[in-house]
Amino acid sequence: MTRRPALAVVGATGAVGTVLLTILSQRADIWGEIRLIASPRSAGRKLSVRGEEVEVVALTEDAFDGVDIALFDVPDEVAARWAPQAAARGTVVVDNSAAFRTDPDVPLVVPEVNAHAVRRRPRGIVSSPHCTTLSMIVALGALHAEFGLRELVVSSYQAVSAAGRAGVETLRRQLALVVGTELGTCPGDVRRAVGDDTGPFPEPVALNVVPWTGTLCEDGWSSEEMALRDETRRILGLPRLPVAVTCVRVPVVTAHSLTVHARFEDEVTVDRAQEILATAPGVVLYDDPAAGGFPTPADVVGTDPTWVGRVRRALDDPTALELFVCGDNLRKGAALNLVQIAELVAGEESSAVPRTTP
């Protein structure tokens, strides 16, 4: 019998880290030690995982001693600095930040779609995509495998918890200011009530939608729009796929939604698309509009799969489908995908496949 692999959770105290501990407590337990790591500010705190209290240790080089796989859920700059150090000591890093997502020597992995990619990791680091990409890519991967994707036009409805604990607190504070008032009916009234208290968002998010997520890139594009395009191409192995996207924040706590217009190689039928989605691992088809059946964030939050509804064939193009897709940005959009990648890596080790490490 081989030793059970030791796992570290780096950023165990954060929004994603908290969900990670829940998921590790719910899934089949294949791990030996689970070590919890955060900033020195949190060292000594106790958090519950697998029903046990575990003390948080500060992030140092020694923190990775004896750790086989480390899940990183920390700000980009912390990951950029520490992931290579952990990897240099032989720990496989599974990273959730943006630090390595465009590095050609770091695979970008969604186990349902491109599990094979995890094995080629010359830097000893595996990257997990942005939550918006993850909220749609499992469903799209299943349709692509059958129909061959040729073009995507996507619009997002992104929840505030993707901006961490600060995002959620900001929405709750702003909602308390607008409730029981007539706000939302005169120009600028919500903005005046909220003042400068917009938290991590550029505009008030209560009673509003904000067509901006991420930072400014070239030609007016946001970093999250660019990421959705580039990551979709990498994961599906379609380096020239046309992807048009506009990212929008909405006053939802958790669960991202997206509308997707997807054009394929040949004619598609709704029946076949529904069959594929109904049987694809990690996808739930919920598509019965006559009975009010379509996914919404209120139902999808707290669940693992990607939910798909409103499946229609484009009225003017027999090769295109319209979809409404919804997924929990903290679970599949972040924590769950990390755990699934770690399970892939652990499985590979126990079946004694040679590892490609630095």
Added chain:
Amino acid sequence: MTRRPALAVVGATGAVGTVLLTILSQRADIWGEIRLIASPRSAGRKLSVRGEEVEVVALTEDAFDGVDIALFDVPDEVAARWAPQAAARGTVVVDNSAAFRTDPDVPLVVPEVNAHAVRRRPRGIVSSPHCTTLSMIVALGALHAEFGLRELVVSSYQAVSAAGRAGVETLRRQLALVVGTELGTCPGDVRRAVGDDTGPFPEPVALNVVPWTGTLCEDGWSSEEMALRDETRRILGLPRLPVAVTCVRVPVVTAHSLTVHARFEDEVTVDRAQEILATAPGVVLYDDPAAGGFPTPADVVGTDPTWVGRVRRALDDPTALELFVCGDNLRKGAALNLVQIAELVAGEESSAVPRTTP
């Protein structure tokens, strides 16, 4: 000097009717009498227009005596019954319901885009488009005039006031239930808190987005999605324009937003598109993401124009533009467009152009 035309507002007590009275009080006053009409329930109520109290009269045939133009803002079935009767008595009807929007003998008019169409009205009725169409069509019409539209992919972020007073009251009631709680973080928790109190919506709308507006048509399409496509084609005079659309309700009181992917005949440039939008009547370009400049419902509510931001050229198609468009669904989306049409008709009469009536 000719007599000033007499105007009637049918549905003066409703959500749109109320905004109509405000707009009639703000714009250049070209009207003689303004008569206010509603159901017998409201007869005798006094409402303020042009600074005067006017008594509401019940909708009867005689209510149109001496009325030149009647603005109809009533439920579809009321419009279907009463508009032809008013027209038969020589009153030009400008209707905001869905009753006549697909009738080839009733022009569908947006003055900035197809003012000429108002003159051919064999039934004596002119129709105004659905609020979602109106929230984007002035901006698109301006771009089409220069670049020639070839394809549209649209997603909506629709405000609750498009479902009348009941829509607004429902959102406010639901917000009072979720504020100060942790709701929105567990599956179904918002639904349990809201219970059956979803008002005119199929699902809770607070802390949620709902991918459904309108009624069920064929093949899973909603009536509002079909309307957006059909109305866009009629107004732009492009009967075969491919239009893909998904309509989504969001927890915003007033002002619809849309993301638009628009493909044109030839290459487009962002500079020229911005120039067109900056100078088009009825459009405001607000596009400076580096300084946080993009429209949101919180700023657009209560204003007349269509606001456009996030103007980008598609990354993978030099003939396509991405836009974020925002407009007040009660003003340009309903009341303002009716008044503008009425002003067109009134202008035509005073310049003694022969009318085409039944």
